[in-house]
Amino acid sequence: MGSHFQTIVDLDATSADAPTLAARGLDWLVEEGIVRAEGTDCVLGAPLGHPPGLLWAKAVGQEDWEPSDGLKIETGRTVFHGGQGDAMYAVCPHCAAHVDLFTEEGDTIADAWEPFGKAMETWHDTGRAAITCRRCSRAGDLTTWAWDDDYYAFGYLGFEFWDWPEFSPGFLSRFAHVLGGHRTVLVGGKL
Numbered sequence: 001m002g003s004h005f006q007t008i009v010d011l012d013a014t015s016a017d018a019p020t021l022a023a024r025g026l027d028w029l030v031e032e033g034i035v036r037a038e039g040t041d042c043v044l045g046a047p048l049g050h051p052p053g054l055l056w057a058k059a060v061g062q063e064d065w066e067p068s069d070g071l072k073i074e075t076g077r078t079v080f081h082g083g084q085g086d087a088m089y090a091v092c093p094h095c096a097a098h099v100d101l102f103t104e105e106g107d108t109i110a111d112a113w114e115p116f117g118k119a120m121e122t123w124h125d126t127g128r129a130a131i132t133c134r135r136c137s138r139a140g141d142l143t144t145w146a147w148d149d150d151y152y153a154f155g156y157l158g159f160e161f162w163d164w165p166e167f168s169p170g171f172l173s174r175f176a177h178v179l180g181g182h183r184t185v186l187v188g189g190k191l
């Protein structure tokens with residue numbers, strides 16, 4: 001067993017409505033039989049999570065293996081990230097320029113990375129931060145930048161599943177619908 005995770009992050013949830021949306025998402029997952037309602041010791045970083053339900057396979061693309069661990073729901077302002085590794089580049093929301101953050105050798109490009117690192121700290125503290133693109137000179141809200149391999153997501157609600165096979169696109173779109181048609185992103189990785 002590894003410690004692989006997939007987190008469905010709701011990009012439109014606010015600090016005010018995240019708890020309600022968390023409950024709605026969980027209710028749906030339980031009704032569908034994808035997770036169980038009761039909490040057990042099945043997630044990293046929290047005493048209790050929701051273990052896989054009998055119909056867990058409805059959520060995944062290929063039933064490569066049976067999920068061993070459960071669901072932890074995160075609410076509150078959170079920098080979601082892919083764990084090991086990092087995003088090699090960020091993508092400007094205006095001009096789609098790729099801003100390289102690391103060299104091919106894996107060294108940080110300090111003057112490129114610095115504004116992003118600062119913006120992440122500011123967003124974590126205040127919930128608002130923007131970065132000016134070096135290519136088009138326009139400022140883009142940190143939450144609207146895209147990332148290599150969807151490595152980062154900035155939001156108030158995440159459904160973090162531990163050690164599940166890869167989710168299917170159909171499941172992800174049904175779940176986004178349950179969340180009111182919100183924009184969601186899947187952040188996955190290992191710890």
Ligand SMILES: [Zn+2]
Binds near residue numbers: 092133135136
């Ligand atoms: Zn740009």
